[in-house]
Structure formats: structure tokens, C-alpha cells
Amino acid sequence: MSAGPLLAVRDLRVGFATEGGRVQAVDGVSFELAPGEVLAIVGESGAGKSVTAQTIIGLTRSANARIEGSVRLGGTELIDAGDEELRKVRGERVGMIFQDPMTSFNPVYRIGAQIVEAIRAHGGGTSKADARERAIELLNSVGIPNAAQRVDAYPHEFSGGMRQRAMIAMALALEPEVLIADEPTTALDVTVQAQILALLASLNRERALATILITHDLGVVAEVADRVLVMYGGRVVEQGTLDEIFYDPQHPYTWGLLGSLTRIDRDRPERLPQISGAPPSLLDLPQGCSFRPRCPHEFGRCSELPGLEARLADAPSHLDRCWLTPEGKRERRLVEGEIGLEAPAQ
Amino acid sequence: MSGAPLLEVTDLVKHFPVKRGLLIDRTVDQVRAVDGVSLTVQAGETLGLVGESGSGKSTLGRAVLQLLEPTSGSVRFEGREIAGLSRRAMRPLRRELQMVFQDPYASLNPRKRIGQIVGEPLRLQGVAKGGELRREVQSLLERVGLSPEHYNRFPHEFSGGQRQRIGIARAIALRPKLIVADEPVSALDVSIRAQIVNLLADLQEELGLAYVFVAHDIGIVRHVSDRIAVMHEGKIVEEGPAERVCEQPHDAYTKQLLAAVPIPDPREARARREKLGIA
Numbered sequence: 001m002s003a004g005p006l007l008a009v010r011d012l013r014v015g016f017a018t019e020g021g022r023v024q025a026v027d028g029v030s031f032e033l034a035p036g037e038v039l040a041i042v043g044e045s046g047a048g049k050s051v052t053a054q055t056i057i058g059l060t061r062s063a064n065a066r067i068e069g070s071v072r073l074g075g076t077e078l079i080d081a082g083d084e085e086l087r088k089v090r091g092e093r094v095g096m097i098f099q100d101p102m103t104s105f106n107p108v109y110r111i112g113a114q115i116v117e118a119i120r121a122h123g124g125g126t127s128k129a130d131a132r133e134r135a136i137e138l139l140n141s142v143g144i145p146n147a148a149q150r151v152d153a154y155p156h157e158f159s160g161g162m163r164q165r166a167m168i169a170m171a172l173a174l175e176p177e178v179l180i181a182d183e184p185t186t187a188l189d190v191t192v193q194a195q196i197l198a199l200l201a202s203l204n205r206e207r208a209l210a211t212i213l214i215t216h217d218l219g220v221v222a223e224v225a226d227r228v229l230v231m232y233g234g235r236v237v238e239q240g241t242l243d244e245i246f247y248d249p250q251h252p253y254t255w256g257l258l259g260s261l262t263r264i265d266r267d268r269p270e271r272l273p274q275i276s277g278a279p280p281s282l283l284d285l286p287q288g289c290s291f292r293p294r295c296p297h298e299f300g301r302c303s304e305l306p307g308l309e310a311r312l313a314d315a316p317s318h319l320d321r322c323w324l325t326p327e328g329k330r331e332r333r334l335v336e337g338e339i340g341l342e343a344p345a346q
Numbered sequence: 347m348s349g350a351p352l353l354e355v356t357d358l359v360k361h362f363p364v365k366r367g368l369l370i371d372r373t374v375d376q377v378r379a380v381d382g383v384s385l386t387v388q389a390g391e392t393l394g395l396v397g398e399s400g401s402g403k404s405t406l407g408r409a410v411l412q413l414l415e416p417t418s419g420s421v422r423f424e425g426r427e428i429a430g431l432s433r434r435a436m437r438p439l440r441r442e443l444q445m446v447f448q449d450p451y452a453s454l455n456p457r458k459r460i461g462q463i464v465g466e467p468l469r470l471q472g473v474a475k476g477g478e479l480r481r482e483v484q485s486l487l488e489r490v491g492l493s494p495e496h497y498n499r500f501p502h503e504f505s506g507g508q509r510q511r512i513g514i515a516r517a518i519a520l521r522p523k524l525i526v527a528d529e530p531v532s533a534l535d536v537s538i539r540a541q542i543v544n545l546l547a548d549l550q551e552e553l554g555l556a557y558v559f560v561a562h563d564i565g566i567v568r569h570v571s572d573r574i575a576v577m578h579e580g581k582i583v584e585e586g587p588a589e590r591v592c593e594q595p596h597d598a599y600t601k602q603l604l605a606a607v608p609i610p611d612p613r614e615a616r617a618r619r620e621k622l623g624i625a
Binding site: 044045160189190191193194197216217218219220221222223242243246247256257258260261262263264265268271272273274275276278279294 | 399543547568604609615
């Protein structure tokens with residue numbers, strides 16, 4: 001593999017024709033992903049994070065969708081790839097895991113049989129016995145005890161955490177280079193979540209697996225990500241390294257997200273700092289900056305959409321969409337000494 | 347605060363039978379969802395009930411309100427035994443004891459207008475009717491941060507956060523003394539969670555409400571609670587002032603739970619991973 005990125009997404013745009021009108025679910029998303037790297041895409045419902053990830057592997061294609069831009073995996077362009085080629089990419093080169101493992105497993109087949117099928121459907125000529133051996137090996141590698149027996153269990157016989165491990169095993173069956181994990185721990189208990197995050201981290205290290213992690217939980221991001229994309233209303237509003245996003249955030253929405261977290265390692269504030277209002281409807285996005293109606297720092301220029309640009313002289317890869325000056329941001333983002341979004345003036 | 351507690355739960359048990367057999371149901375086992383729980387809630391305070399899925403925390407919340415009939419044990423509200431009371435006998439007590447549910451999409455009847463949903467408890471209890479009912483509902487809507495104009499809308503016209511506000515308006519309509527809130531913010535977008543948590547705090551101050559706040563997220567529970575009870579496998583394994591439970595946990599399970607909470611701070615997360623040898 002050359003020094004170039006493994007995955008390069010350029011100006012990805014996904015629009016859907018809906019009953020209520022056209023929505024631009026993803027509006028100009030660009031990023032690169034290197035082997036072994038974890039990119040977190042953070043945002044709320046409707047931010048466009050899942051649509052971005054699904055479009056990479058062609059899952060949003062439909063008569064009602066308009067998809068523009070470029071997705072290059074290695075040297076291959078995926079945006080206009082044929083369905084057969086995409087089918088091979090899914091599984092063989094890009095694995096995917098979802099929030100609810102029940103949606104990936106067929107409830108009437110044994111876990112092992114489904115992994116065997118995935119291996120044989122792609123693996124050309126692997127014998128059933130070899131594929132079964134491989135399935136046991138995979139279940140073992142994701143920390144399922146007694147894999148040789150559990151391989152014959154049905155999905156409902158596994159706990160939520162075990163099912164999530166089994167889904168990771170299935171996603172890894174064909175040794176993909178990229179793993180897309182869409183809210184992989186949201187449905188899990190925290191103690192199980194910690195185990196799954198540790199498993200994902202070890203896969204990144206040991207297999208140089210590149211990961212796109214979609215989540216709304218900044219705690220999860222802080223534990224595993226190398227770089228972060230913050231999305232709002234279909235657009236990236238800020239992107240940078242993990243430390244840039246947490247310690248030098250440039251966009252008021254990021255301040256609000258960081259400020260509203262409850263932290264068990266800090267004194268409790270009297271009130272939880274909040275972001276007022278609600279995320280915008282994609283059918284009715286405000287003109288200019290989409291966060292403008294919820295932002296206490298709004299001023300005249302915000303009715304014009306700011307570009308996603310590097311605005312800090314010393315951090316060329318830290319990008320944001322906010323017109324405030326860097327000095328203005330550093331001053332305004334402090335609320336009682338902590339990063340947050342101040343309450344709007346009434 | 348001294349005096350008799352608002353709510354006193356003693357040795358509460360809720361078992362669900364596991365049945366086998368086609369024609370004749372035989373009870374082959376019991377799921378001990380709540381297995382001998384005692385706790386108290388004082389007027390105006392918040393007790394956080396934290397645990398993982400299957401710990402029995404939601405069952406306990408429902409058994410306290412008699413939405414599920416307890417297998418055994420005592421639930422005293424203002425000194426009066428309510429465990430095992432019939433629906434009819436519970437009806438006057440429904441004014442005092444209310445519930446807020448997790449899923450604001452499932453807990454509101456999609457065919458009813460907001461005014462009907464919020465006004466229903468007032469109508470059923472015969473507290474208000476006609477124009478008076480309407481004015482009361484509109485003032486409730488305002489109190490939870492909605493607009494009186496929302497009176498004639500349907501649930502589907504609202505976002506998740508707004509629906510949870512509707513559920514809260516319904517719960518406070520009869521001026522209850524105790525609300526059991528079962529995961530009231532876990533289905534909401536992150537930017538909305540803080541709004542709802544702050545609304546619940548405002549209402550507590552205004553109305554002198556007591557809450558049993560049931561949740562799996564110990565971070566949120568610590569923020570809202572005066573005291574925390576940690577539940578595991580149907581039992582309360584630790585109970586105490588919120589700060590003490592989170593800072594000096596006594597029980598091994600509580601420690602495990604706290605250690606698993608992700609810290610939204612990359613440097614501290616790294617330091618913790620190094621300390622645990624998983625860097």
C-alpha cells in the first residue's frame with residue numbers, strides 16, 4: 001500500500017426526493033482515512049452521519065437519491081461502481097456493524113452458519129469445513145468464550161454484548177481494510193460498551209483496520225478516535241484531531257455538545273449547560289449557518305454560509321464553519337471557566 | 347429533612363413466573379426481577395436508581411406505582427400501605443403518584459391531540475372541565491416550555507424533546523408529590539437531554555416534587571440525584587448520597603460501573619487506559 005489514504009471521500013453530496021420536498025441529507029463532506037486510523041463522525045439525528053457512511057458502500061442508492069462527489073477506496077472509485085463491484089467491496093474490503101445486531105443476523109439461522117455463508121459467498125471455493133473453522137476462530141478472536149460450542153447458537157441465545165461481538169466477527173470474516181461502525185455501543189450497557197470499545201481499539205492496532213465510528217456520544221469518541229468530524233444539518237461544521245476538537249473547539253455547536261456533558265470526574269454544576277432549541281429540519285434549513293437559530297453568538301454575517309476552512313494559522317487540518325475570529329471564539333467559548341455555550345440572551 | 351418519608355418501600359419483591367407446557371402451564375422457575383428492595387424517598391428529593399439492563403430498576407419503578415402488582419413486600423406512601431391495592435382503590439392516589447416514560451414516541455396516543463393528552467388526567471379525576479380545563483392545559487404547556495398554540499396539534503408534529511415535554515406536562519397536571527421517571531432522557535438527542543434535565547429540576551423547585559429517577563447512565567443520575575441507589579440482579583447493592591456513591595463507592599459492582607463510564611476527555615481517558623494497562 002502506498003502512502004496515500006486508504007479511503008478518500010471528496011465533496012460527497014446526497015440528496016433525497018421526499019414527499020415534503022428535496023432534502024440535502026449530506027452536503028459536501030470530505031475526509032481521508034489511513035490504515036489503522038479511527039475517524040469519529042459525531043452528530044445528532046438528521047445530522048447526516050449515517051447517510052454519509054452508508055453512501056460510501058452504496059447503501060443509499062435508489063431512484064429517489066441523488067449522489068454526487070467521489071469516494072475512492074485504494075484506487076477504486078465507488079460512487080459510480082457497478083452493483084456487482086460494490087457487492088464485492090462490501091464485506092471484502094469494507095465491513096459494517098450496526099447499533100442493533102439483530103438487524104444483521106437472520107434470527108432463524110445459527111450464528112456460525114451465517115458467518116460461514118458470508119465467507120463462502122465471497123471467498124470463492126472455501127470448503128464448508130474450512131469456513132466453519134474460520135468462523136470459530138473469528139468468534140474466538142472477538143472474545144466469545146467456548147466459541148466451538150457457541151458457533152451453533154442462534155442469535156437470540158446470545159446476550160446483547162455477545163451478539164455485538166458476533167456481528168464484529170462476521171464483519172471481519174473477509175478481512176476488510178475498513179470497518180464502518182454505526183453507533184456500535186449505543187444499545188449496550190456501559191460495562192459491555194467498555195469491552196466492545198477495547199475490542200475495536202485492539203483490532204485497529206493489531207490489524208491496522210481503518211474505522212469510521214458513527215456516534216452521538218463524545219465519551220466514546222474520547223476513548224477511541226484519532227480524528228473527529230462534527231456534523232450538523234447535513235454539513236460538517238468542524239473537523240480536526242481528537243485533541244483539537246476537545247481542547248480547542250472552534251464551532252459553537254461543538255462548544256454546546258462539550259458543555260452539556262455530564263462528567264463523573266468533575267464537580268456537578270448547578271444547572272446542566274444546554275443548547276436551546278432543536279436540531280433543524282432538513283426540509284427547512286435556515287439560510288446561512290444552520291446552527292444560527294440556536295447560537296447565542298449569532299451576528300449579521302451568519303446569514304451567509306461560512307465555508308469549512310482552516311482558520312487557525314498553526315493548525316492547517318483543523319477546519320470549521322464559523323465566522324467568528326479565532327480570538328473571539330477563544331473568549332466566547334468559556335462559560336464559567338469551562339468550554340460551553342452560554343445561555344441565549346432573552 | 348426529618349419526619350416520615352414520602353415513600354417507604356420495604357422488602358419489595360417482584361417475581362415473574364417462567365412457564366412451560368402447552369395445555370397446562372407449569373411454573374418451572376421464577377425470574378427474581380426485584381428481590382427484596384427497601385428504600386425511602388423524602389418529599390422534594392430525587393433518588394437516582396441506576397443499573398444496567400435486566401437489573402430490575404424499571405420493574406421496581408413500576409411496582410412502586412402499582413403498575414405491576416408486587417409479589418410481596420410493602421410500599422407506603424405518606425404512611426399508607428398501597429402495595430396490592432386494587433385499581434379502583436389506587437385511583438385517588440394517582441393524583442399524587444405519576445410516571446414519565448422513556449420513549450416519548452410510544453407513550454403518547456398518536457390519534458389524540460396534545461390538549462386531550464395533557465388534559466386527560468384532569469378530566470378523569472374531575473378536576474376541571476370545559477374552558478377551565480383548556481386554560482389549565484395551556485398553562486401546563488407553557489410551564490414545560492411549549493406554546494399554548496400547541497393545544498390542537500398531534501404528537502407526530504413534535505420532535506422527541508417536545509414530546510417528552512408533553513409527557514412531563516401530563517405527569518404534573520394533577521400536581522403529584524412523586525414522579526417516577528424511567529429513563530426520561532436516554533432516547534433524546536444529546537443537545538436536548540440537558541434541556542429536559544433542567545426542566546425537571548425547575549419543576550422540582552417550583553412544585554416541590556420528589557423524583558425517582560431511573561436510568562442506566564450514572565453520569566446523568568449523579569447530576570440529578572440527592573441520593574443514588576445502585577441496582578444489580580434485583581437487589582440494591584449500594585445506596586447513599588450521590589457524591590459519596592460516585593466518589594467513594596463501597597460496592598464492587600458500583601466500582602465496576604463507574605470504571606466503565608467513558609470520560610469525555612481524551613487526556614484523562616488516555617491516562618486511565620494507561621493506568622489499567624490497556625493503552
